Amino acid sequence: MRTWIGMMALACAFSVQAAPKVAVTDLAYQERVEQYIHIVSAQSNHNQSYYGASGSSSYNEIEATSSYIEQGELRKFTGDIKGEILRTGMFQLVQGTPYTASSKGDVYDVIKRIKAGSFKGADYVLFGTVSDIDFTRDMNELANTDSYSAVLGLTLVADFSLINTKTFEITSAFTAMGEGQDTKLVNGRDIRVSLNRPRVVRDVSKALGEDVATQLSQQLGGSGYEQPGQAPQRNNLPRDTAPVILH
Helix, strand or coil, X not given: CHHXXXXXXXXXXXXXXXXXXXXXXXXXXXXXXXXXXXXXXXXXXXXXECCEEEEEEEEXXXXXXXXXXXXXXXXXXXXXXXXXXXXXXXXXXXXXXXXXXXXXXXXXXXXXHHHCCCCCCCCEEEEEEEEEEEEEEEEEECCCCCEEEXXXXXXXXXXXXXXXXXXXXXXXEEEEEEEEEEEEEEECCCXXXXXXXXXXXXXXXXXXXXXXXXXXXXXXXXXXXXXXXXXXXXXXXXCCCCCCCCC
């Protein structure tokens, strides 16, 4: 009897399908870089004659502006994305090969990177690209006081696609956002205002990870994921009871 129970338990364990494996890329970005070039060159001319030597100098000045597109991956904001995806229980995580300056090809050509074996062992790749990132720093006067509020804020918006590494089908696509800010009260006697930039980046990373996990869970039909600090929505109404006839 015990042998039979053990065989049934083993069969049930193998019948449970393992969660698919996903590789999360760092956030791809590109930016235009401009260079200003200013070159001044001097040239001397010496003429020899019967009466002696004479010379003259001339200067050449060159100014030019050149620009090029630089591509790369932003590695600061994917740690919390991976952590929140693990909390959903929908996927296992595998590590892909990051894009570096020596990498050949377009960072946005994720299909080519999949074919090149950059995400070995992954059933899916969550590919994210930065669509907007904005740091803001403001000083706001507080009415009827000699104080000000100094605010450092950061907003990051990124587009995500979940791509099947076998068929290259996009099974989920969405835009996620993370926001964070640090505020300090200062007055005219404060010589220097130091705002906490690392904490702002951490808050943005956390908010972005939660947004990504929420949208993945909603689009793929996952259940059981709730953002930290968010109470689950349940129906707390009492059960219906049978009607009672009053005499």
